Amino acid sequence: MKKPTVHFNGNGESGNIFYIMARVSEVITDPIEFQALWEKVKQGTYTEALTAIRKKVNLIDDDGVY
Secondary structure: OOOOOOEEEEOOOHHOHHEEEEEHHHHHHOOHHHHHHHHHHHHHHHHHHHHHOOOOEEEEOOOOOO
């Protein structure tokens, strides 16, 4: 199964983890799967959160920062 893609700008407001997770919630429609990911995201650093998200979606930083 192909992973969905989510774009964000690491230098802008869309680099905020809450913004990113809002976009991820649009492509991960299974609430249990999304909640499990959200729990992982809340436990780590920003970089660890991005790593966890990238396991579920193709997360692309259009600024190339992350």
